[in-house]
Amino acid sequence: MPAWLQERLEAAGGRVPFRTYMEWVLHDPEHGAYGSGRLRIGPDGDFATSPSLGPEFAALLAPQLAEWLEQIEGGVSLVETGPGEGQLALQLAEALAAGWPGLAERCTLVLVEPSPGLAERQRRRLAGAPLPVRWASFEDLAAEPVRGVVLAHEVLDALAIERIVWDGSLWRRQDVALHPQVAGPLLLQLEPGDALTPEELAVLKPGGALAEVLGPEDPRFPDGRRPVGWCTELHPGLAPWLGACGAALAEGRLLVIDYAHEARRYYAPQRSAGTLMAYRAQQATDDPLREPGHWDLTAHVCLESLEAAATAAGWRSLGGRRQGEALLALGLAERLHGLQQGPAAELAALLARREALLRLVDPVTLGDFRWIAFARGPRAGEAALPRFLQDPEPVGAAPAA
Numbered sequence: 001m002p003a004w005l006q007e008r009l010e011a012a013g014g015r016v017p018f019r020t021y022m023e024w025v026l027h028d029p030e031h032g033a034y035g036s037g038r039l040r041i042g043p044d045g046d047f048a049t050s051p052s053l054g055p056e057f058a059a060l061l062a063p064q065l066a067e068w069l070e071q072i073e074g075g076v077s078l079v080e081t082g083p084g085e086g087q088l089a090l091q092l093a094e095a096l097a098a099g100w101p102g103l104a105e106r107c108t109l110v111l112v113e114p115s116p117g118l119a120e121r122q123r124r125r126l127a128g129a130p131l132p133v134r135w136a137s138f139e140d141l142a143a144e145p146v147r148g149v150v151l152a153h154e155v156l157d158a159l160a161i162e163r164i165v166w167d168g169s170l171w172r173r174q175d176v177a178l179h180p181q182v183a184g185p186l187l188l189q190l191e192p193g194d195a196l197t198p199e200e201l202a203v204l205k206p207g208g209a210l211a212e213v214l215g216p217e218d219p220r221f222p223d224g225r226r227p228v229g230w231c232t233e234l235h236p237g238l239a240p241w242l243g244a245c246g247a248a249l250a251e252g253r254l255l256v257i258d259y260a261h262e263a264r265r266y267y268a269p270q271r272s273a274g275t276l277m278a279y280r281a282q283q284a285t286d287d288p289l290r291e292p293g294h295w296d297l298t299a300h301v302c303l304e305s306l307e308a309a310a311t312a313a314g315w316r317s318l319g320g321r322r323q324g325e326a327l328l329a330l331g332l333a334e335r336l337h338g339l340q341q342g343p344a345a346e347l348a349a350l351l352a353r354r355e356a357l358l359r360l361v362d363p364v365t366l367g368d369f370r371w372i373a374f375a376r377g378p379r380a381g382e383a384a385l386p387r388f389l390q391d392p393e394p395v396g397a398a399p400a401a
Helices: 003-011 018-027 056-070 087-099 116-125 138-143 198-204 210-214 238-248 303-312 323-329 332-339 344-360
Strands: 015-017 076-081 107-112 133-135 146-153 162-166 171-173 175-178 186-189 231-234 249-258 277-280 283-285 296-298 316-322 370-376
Touching: 003 015, 003 018, 003 175, 015 018, 018 162, 018 175, 018 296, 056 076, 056 087, 056 146, 056 249, 056 332, 056 344, 076 087, 087 107, 087 116, 087 146, 107 138, 107 146, 116 133, 138 238, 146 238, 238 249, 238 303, 303 316, 303 370, 316 323, 323 332, 323 344, 323 370, 332 344
Parallel strands: 076 107, 076 146, 107 133, 146 249
Antiparallel strands: 015 175, 162 171, 162 231, 175 186, 249 370, 277 283, 277 296, 316 370
């Protein structure tokens, strides 16, 4: 255990809720894995994302973003939250400038990045971007809300979660604590005073599915009750994040792309340890206490919780689907077909692009990501079905007007 963490735990009385621990080890500006800029994103870094595999993801996403931005008159903003290494931001800026030059002339790229280390790497990468770029916080934007599109790609899974454990009759909050006898080790610990009331659960997990999946009786379990020690997560950070994001956007769309499950899958009997995982150097572990501040901690989002929190924050849901289906609707099959027509001299490059495209829709990994869209503003009720939710056109068909 690092000295800084021991000092904080001692100052807090020896133990803190898991949510506090996760916030520290991920987002502390000096010691956190993200806050310090320690984590590296990409095939050669700690973990890979869709845009880190190449420009194909941005090329498929750009038409959807352009469609939304073109529906708004005047100056618009493409806001990316948690932009990581800045790869997706640059790829989208280049795609918009090449494919929609008129739109690009009135579009500003806005990056919301709380980590000074990552923001510095983004500035270097985007130094020659074809769109104007600025960095701002949600608080900055709330003072003068923008009109446009907010993109949250693999952001919500890094929000600090509450970890709760069933003790046979009540839900109890899981804490991270100092070992009472041995100096150094950390413990995941429950205390009798940590029982959560139904009212607290309702605040921590919004949504009508709460009583069905977290109540004392659940017919999906063999004897109607989950076993002692069954563990899962709640997402208290969703509502504040969606509220802050909404305050920053006067009119437009929000597209969330992230790990997510329906409540019936999220709280399924076999998911007895929740969805929490840690990643570093392309390796994964279910131990969240390993080398604090050096591993990425991530937990899936519950779709019903996301929808309920978004509605409460003033967003209108436009629907969602898995990434594989979304990219097919945006022309992935036609893109794959086009690669077959390439010259033989470029075979190696064409095969690399084909592999990247197929990895984006692999149902075991990136293809199972969820795309969920929301609208906000005076015309949110008029929002049409997003292109990524429509049926894909047959390969070779003329594009729709």
